Amino acid sequence: MKNVAVFGAGRIGRIHATNLAALPGVRLRSVCDPMAAQAAELASQLGAEVSTPEAVLADPSIDVVAIASPTDTHSELITRAAAAGKHIFCEKPVDLSVPRAQACAQAVRAAGVACMIGFQRxxxxxxxxxxxxxxxxxxxxxxxxxxxxxxxxxxxxxxxxxxxxxxxxxxxxxxxxxxxxxxxxxxxxxxxxxxxxxxxxxxxxxxxxxxxxxxxxxxxxxxxxxxxxxxxxxxxxxxxxxxxxxxxxxxxxxxxxxxxxxxxxxxxxxxxxxxxxxxxxxxxxxxxxxxxxxxxxxxxxxxxxxxxxxxxxxxxxxxxxxxxxxxxxxx
Amino acid sequence: MKNVAVFGAGRIGRIHATNLAALPGVRLRSVCDPMAAQAAELASQLGAEVSTPEAVLADPSIDVVAIASPTDTHSELITRAAAAGKHIFCEKPVDLSVPRAQACAQAVRAAGVACMIGFQRxxxxxxxxxxxxxxxxxxxxxxxxxxxxxxxxxxxxxxxxxxxxxxxxxxxxxxxxxxxxxxxxxxxxxxxxxxxxxxxxxxxxxxxxxxxxxxxxxxxxxxxxxxxxxxxxxxxxxxxxxxxxxxxxxxxxxxxxxxxxxxxxxxxxxxxxxxxxxxxxxxxxxxxxxxxxxxxxxxxxxxxxxxxxxxxxxxxxxxxxxxxxxxxxxx
Amino acid sequence: MKNVAVFGAGRIGRIHATNLAALPGVRLRSVCDPMAAQAAELASQLGAEVSTPEAVLADPSIDVVAIASPTDTHSELITRAAAAGKHIFCEKPVDLSVPRAQACAQAVRAAGVACMIGFQRxxxxxxxxxxxxxxxxxxxxxxxxxxxxxxxxxxxxxxxxxxxxxxxxxxxxxxxxxxxxxxxxxxxxxxxxxxxxxxxxxxxxxxxxxxxxxxxxxxxxxxxxxxxxxxxxxxxxxxxxxxxxxxxxxxxxxxxxxxxxxxxxxxxxxxxxxxxxxxxxxxxxxxxxxxxxxxxxxxxxxxxxxxxxxxxxxxxxxxxxxxxxxxxxxx
Amino acid sequence: MKNVAVFGAGRIGRIHATNLAALPGVRLRSVCDPMAAQAAELASQLGAEVSTPEAVLADPSIDVVAIASPTDTHSELITRAAAAGKHIFCEKPVDLSVPRAQACAQAVRAAGVACMIGFQRxxxxxxxxxxxxxxxxxxxxxxxxxxxxxxxxxxxxxxxxxxxxxxxxxxxxxxxxxxxxxxxxxxxxxxxxxxxxxxxxxxxxxxxxxxxxxxxxxxxxxxxxxxxxxxxxxxxxxxxxxxxxxxxxxxxxxxxxxxxxxxxxxxxxxxxxxxxxxxxxxxxxxxxxxxxxxxxxxxxxxxxxxxxxxxxxxxxxxxxxxxxxxxxxxx
The missing domain is CATH 3.30.360.10 (Dihydrodipicolinate Reductase; domain 2)
Incomplete structure (x- = not known):
């Protein structure tokens, strides 16, 4: 059983969270979003708890983070999640800046975590x-x-x-x-x-x-x-x-x-x-x-x-x- | 929240049970099937319990029965469920005999329960x-x-x-x-x-x-x-x-x-x-x-x-x- | 070169006459229709002459008749054309009466002429x-x-x-x-x-x-x-x-x-x-x-x-x- | 009735000649091609005569020339046909050289003849x-x-x-x-x-x-x-x-x-x-x-x-x- 936290409770975050909650072998544990009401509603619907990136990344029982927050937060979240040893699913794009995206890829490789980008097509x-x-x-x-x-x-x-x-x-x-x-x-x-x-x-x-x-x-x-x-x-x-x-x-x-x-x-x-x-x-x-x-x-x-x-x-x-x-x- | 029991854990029973388990406002409570292993496996996958038609029909907390058992059991289960005041979803056909099917319809009307037949097309x-x-x-x-x-x-x-x-x-x-x-x-x-x-x-x-x-x-x-x-x-x-x-x-x-x-x-x-x-x-x-x-x-x-x-x-x-x-x- | 006469200058007669006029190895010689103006117009367009069934059937240089006249004339024209030794293309149906149609088929076989029915589909x-x-x-x-x-x-x-x-x-x-x-x-x-x-x-x-x-x-x-x-x-x-x-x-x-x-x-x-x-x-x-x-x-x-x-x-x-x-x- | 000569008896010349021969109001008069046998065969099939560009352009009874000869002959034939007062249908392209093509367009305008290019699509x-x-x-x-x-x-x-x-x-x-x-x-x-x-x-x-x-x-x-x-x-x-x-x-x-x-x-x-x-x-x-x-x-x-x-x-x-x-x- 993999424990997962979702960052982002907007349109795309809701899709991923709902899919995660229905996957066998996966437990959706946490939903994080600065919009507290949105996070609470989504978490409640899916039997998860509201949390924060800090708490999620510090929690050793969380195996995977799914990043569905605004684009400009992706690179920082990837880097921090990699450093915390979490496996990462991240919505496209990695970052609007190629150098920052390359730095993320480097951080992922260095940390030895798995990282997949959501090119769903x-x-x-x-x-x-x-x-x-x-x-x-x-x-x-x-x-x-x-x-x-x-x-x-x-x-x-x-x-x-x-x-x-x-x-x-x-x-x-x-x-x-x-x-x-x-x-x-x-x-x-x-x-x-x-x-x-x-x-x-x-x-x-x-x-x-x-x-x-x-x-x-x-x-x-x-x-x-x-x-x-x-x-x-x-x-x-x-x-x-x-x-x-x-x-x-x-x-x-x-x-x-x-x-x-x-x-x-x-x-x-x-x-x-x-x-x-x-x-x-x-x-x-x-x-x-x-x-x-x-x-x-x-x-x-x-x-x-x-x-x-x-x-x-x-x-x-x-x-x-x-x-x-x-x-x-x-x- | 409607509590539901499913009769039948075969091919079509599994489809209905899985769909029931994912419906908002519905709780899949029980799975009944004479094939005990099959019932147990399905119940376990969906977080339900194994039960029997007798127990289900006697349980006042069950609101609805979904009948997906073999055809020759339909009419008896409909009649008993109606008598027990349960609402009924039943796979087609009601019964291979028209008179028995008509008797079921009469029993449903007399009991005042709801009964839908699964013409899924x-x-x-x-x-x-x-x-x-x-x-x-x-x-x-x-x-x-x-x-x-x-x-x-x-x-x-x-x-x-x-x-x-x-x-x-x-x-x-x-x-x-x-x-x-x-x-x-x-x-x-x-x-x-x-x-x-x-x-x-x-x-x-x-x-x-x-x-x-x-x-x-x-x-x-x-x-x-x-x-x-x-x-x-x-x-x-x-x-x-x-x-x-x-x-x-x-x-x-x-x-x-x-x-x-x-x-x-x-x-x-x-x-x-x-x-x-x-x-x-x-x-x-x-x-x-x-x-x-x-x-x-x-x-x-x-x-x-x-x-x-x-x-x-x-x-x-x-x-x-x-x-x-x-x-x-x-x- | 086959010489052909068309019986009928209506809608379907015009189609056949036009197609005949364009076929290599075929010469559209005559167009027959009781509606004289219609026959004349079609014949003139296609470089043929206006004629009558009697003249056509009596003319040894005509090899083929194409029957596109009203349905109730088919059987008589087939029978007469067969007797005159002409090959026959006839629009469907042979005749609305099955016995008359069978008589036509018999006449064709007896005369030893070729006869095709226009089931164009x-x-x-x-x-x-x-x-x-x-x-x-x-x-x-x-x-x-x-x-x-x-x-x-x-x-x-x-x-x-x-x-x-x-x-x-x-x-x-x-x-x-x-x-x-x-x-x-x-x-x-x-x-x-x-x-x-x-x-x-x-x-x-x-x-x-x-x-x-x-x-x-x-x-x-x-x-x-x-x-x-x-x-x-x-x-x-x-x-x-x-x-x-x-x-x-x-x-x-x-x-x-x-x-x-x-x-x-x-x-x-x-x-x-x-x-x-x-x-x-x-x-x-x-x-x-x-x-x-x-x-x-x-x-x-x-x-x-x-x-x-x-x-x-x-x-x-x-x-x-x-x-x-x-x-x-x-x- | 328009009298027409076709230049070119190759693949595309045959298509145009055949279409011309079937057009109401048009008479295909001449076919020209340096390949004499090819010209003769096409002319014979369509009831036309074999001729030469010189003869065609000098013949006042020819109204239209259809140019379907090799590409490198187009511009000269257009220019000469325009000078002879013939209307022109010419296969694409006018000429592989844009200046020569422009010169053709100028010649056509100067002569006041009609000229259409065969962009059949x-x-x-x-x-x-x-x-x-x-x-x-x-x-x-x-x-x-x-x-x-x-x-x-x-x-x-x-x-x-x-x-x-x-x-x-x-x-x-x-x-x-x-x-x-x-x-x-x-x-x-x-x-x-x-x-x-x-x-x-x-x-x-x-x-x-x-x-x-x-x-x-x-x-x-x-x-x-x-x-x-x-x-x-x-x-x-x-x-x-x-x-x-x-x-x-x-x-x-x-x-x-x-x-x-x-x-x-x-x-x-x-x-x-x-x-x-x-x-x-x-x-x-x-x-x-x-x-x-x-x-x-x-x-x-x-x-x-x-x-x-x-x-x-x-x-x-x-x-x-x-x-x-x-x-x-x-x-």
Missing amino acids: RFDPTFNEAQQRLARGEIGAPEMLVVTSRDPGAPPAQYLRGSGGIFRDMLIHDFDIFRWILCSDGDEAATLYATGSVLVDPAIAEVPDIDSSVVTIRTRKGRLAQINTSRRAAYGYDQRFEVLGSTGMLQCGNHRPTEVVQSDAQGVRADKPEHFFLQRYREAYRLELAHFFECLQSGRAFRTTIEDGVAAQQLADAAAQSLASGQVVVL | RFDPTFNEAQQRLARGEIGAPEMLVVTSRDPGAPPAQYLRGSGGIFRDMLIHDFDIFRWILCSDGDEAATLYATGSVLVDPAIAEVPDIDSSVVTIRTRKGRLAQINTSRRAAYGYDQRFEVLGSTGMLQCGNHRPTEVVQSDAQGVRADKPEHFFLQRYREAYRLELAHFFECLQSGRAFRTTIEDGVAAQQLADAAAQSLASGQVVVL | RFDPTFNEAQQRLARGEIGAPEMLVVTSRDPGAPPAQYLRGSGGIFRDMLIHDFDIFRWILCSDGDEAATLYATGSVLVDPAIAEVPDIDSSVVTIRTRKGRLAQINTSRRAAYGYDQRFEVLGSTGMLQCGNHRPTEVVQSDAQGVRADKPEHFFLQRYREAYRLELAHFFECLQSGRAFRTTIEDGVAAQQLADAAAQSLASGQVVVL | RFDPTFNEAQQRLARGEIGAPEMLVVTSRDPGAPPAQYLRGSGGIFRDMLIHDFDIFRWILCSDGDEAATLYATGSVLVDPAIAEVPDIDSSVVTIRTRKGRLAQINTSRRAAYGYDQRFEVLGSTGMLQCGNHRPTEVVQSDAQGVRADKPEHFFLQRYREAYRLELAHFFECLQSGRAFRTTIEDGVAAQQLADAAAQSLASGQVVVL
Whole structure:
């Protein structure tokens, strides 16, 4: 039985805490959040106690901390948890600053604790099945990747101010998909070009940030990736990728709430995609935590390491640099 | 907080017990099964105790019994539970004999307890969405229903000996779908014709039973329904229906494990349907129990009453009679 | 070079004449129609001359007649053309009366001329591909067939008065599909049950006729077929069938004008099916005439013989009898 | 009646000649090709005569020339035909050299003849429907375009030597799609970045050319386009695009030979896309010529002018320059 504390009782903290509470072999012991009422409500629902990071890290009976607090607290919590000998599950990103993220990775290695970063998309049943088929050679050698990643609607400009920009906040997941799909054999990005626009909400220009972006990556082996993202898709959360291989193609389609198809004078209409990430990745969030504890138990490597977290940040940094300069970045 | 006992710790009992244990406002108190080891294992996993129907029915703190024991025990357990003043959730069918099923319904009414029959398909997200759109008039007046219901593979002939035959064992769900979709306004079956064959496994002929069947129902208002079923679909569990209305059509497609589409020299290939009922109706099983407790709480009517259970049995009986006689049955 | 005369310059006559005029190795020589203006216009467009059946049948240079005149003229024209030694392509049906149709078949055999009946659906690229895969054993042995056949809208009751009823006018094609798909190894219908309703247009009841029908056929080998038809599908011409075999299923979907999919706040919308038979079967009409002349040239057997025409009529008769009696018909 | 001569009796010349011969109001008079046997065969099949460009251009009864000869003859034939007062339909490209293409456009304007360039994709029923819906505002303002354009297999390196490179030979169509979809309101490309690789056939590297490419274009209004192309898709000719707008998305899917779906133990399998451009764009080739003559008749503007031809060439040039330099090109 592993004893776990969750840092953060907000939207994503509640998901992880609820999944933790239902995992066999796991006991959710503590919930920590400066918002006391929120922490108390979540703890009470799940039969856990309210605590503080200090108390959790000092408690030798806690084996694991799950970090789901605001981004700017991640690196400090990782470092402290590593120092306290706790195993760590941490929501992406490690940190908006690559050097600080690298320092975290170093601290984790030095402490010898396990640390997994929550790139939940790698646990999505559809994406994971595609990756496994690719790994089994079902479409031959990978050549080209097209990632489409669009939110149903833009967040308030206020939220974006602290987000680190679209590449660090939103495309971080897509950069991880790129590495997972095209770089599993040690290949890496060689050049990156990013551009974008404000097409959705003029207030985003004043952040300053962009709301629509396209990124092109070429790897050392010459593989090609294109990512297109928007903060707004009027038809819902659009999460797809397709990979072309030498003997075929794998496409990952959106998930739909139901399989009803309605035919009438207007046409033949299927459901919109699942509304947003809480719906689309509900199963992925559950599976990534199950994977975390299976790996802790078996000693197998995590599917998404802290090094993966750092590498995705580096691509986000390169994209931001390319956007700013208007030039291709050589990595 | 409702206290619940589950009768039956087999495949379907485990599903219901697990769902009950996770429902807010519900406490799974007892698990009963003559197979002691099975009962003990399930109870232990879910933090419940092992008990017996006698003890459960005598315990005034138990509010609800969930009956998931073998079919031939249903009617006695319903009758006893009703007499003990317990609310009842019972897996389909009420009983293989229509008169006994009617007696159960009478006992339930006399006792004034609530009783819901587990036609879980009405809680399938796809089927339910279709029914709601139909009810909202999105395709006008219903005219014609086509139900396709095929298992991935035939059970052993041995199992079929006690099943009551394909119409009572398998099509009971499809008859309920027919009533739910075409008869919600009080319309009812007027004539029924059923025929079938042994095409899958010759051993089934010796049961005797059939493994492939087609049923036609015409309602009093002239609506038309066709049901086709097979004990074997090499591509998995095939669960679809489509309803034609005066201004459109609603089709319910199969659910797939993933949304991966693979294109190669052989074609463009999507997943097979979910393997079998435990996968396809996983969410439906969860939702039907949630609905049961919501109705208990709110006093609203169940979506699937014991009268629905009896009515589906009557159609199954008519189908068996039509098959035996080779004639159309007038209801 | 084969010289051809077309009888009938109406909707279907124009299709055949146009296709004939474009076939290599074929010369459209004459167009005959009592509506002189219509015949003249069509002949002029295609570089043919206006003629009469008498002149055509007396002209030794005419090799082939294509009969696309009203149904009640078919049997006389077939008989006279056969007597004149002309090869015959005739639109379905041979005749609304089975005995007269049989007499035509006898006349054709006696004269030793070739005669093909225009069941164009067997030449539809989708249906034909499915039939070929079935014949190659790609889904094992055929077990069950479900045919969906719905027109976009009901014709005027006036038209229906001379139509012979829904089974002879509309389902004749579906009966032919049944025989083509389930009876290619010499199997034949053993029992047939048909019922139906007037749900679309009350005026159809006064013809008298029905506008919605369902038919069940069981073959001697125990194979099962269900056909469902309606005179009205608000979403367009719905022409599908699916066949279940011992190792798989083949489904024939509708054809769409374009492959545009529009996603917006209302859902994900594809095109309606092709509007009606002139659109859906445009290619089939072309291919069936090409097949006719290839067979004439090569001596190979037609895919749709006059005997197929008679057999489909017999099923239509049985369906009409079943509807009238409310009973199952044993064939 | 318009009298037409075709220059070129190769693969694409045969398509255009055959379509011309079937167009009402058009008479195919002459076929010209230095390969005399090829010209004679085509002319004979279609009832035309063999001629020479000199004779055709000197013949006052010829109204229109259709240029389907090798690329390096286009500019001279356009210039001479314009000087002779003939209206011109010319296969893409105008010329591999942008200045020569511009000179052609100038010659056409000076002569006052009509000249349409054969970007047949704009006449594809699917692509055209999408463009019309976009123009009608059905998805709001266009924001982002993703074009996927993949051949079924790479041509021999020998062919590629005279092709002008992948951007001028293959992506020229995709650049035209970009302009058609994102620039219909006068917007134009502002920056372009192209990169690519040899992943399919090492012999292509020695041409030198690439076989896999990705292009990013940002317009003056900030709209974003991504194009991905490969000389090889193992599953057939992959021709899709999707455009994201402020209120929705339009996706253009591949066309399939049939609508058969086969379900078996391996999955649920639909057809591969139409094999290659002769199949996929068969209807488009027919419609573009019909459009040409309708415009000649009505005086309406062509959908694809010689200026469109020049503009697409300019984008191809920019892409080649970007690939060579590894830099973003500012237009």
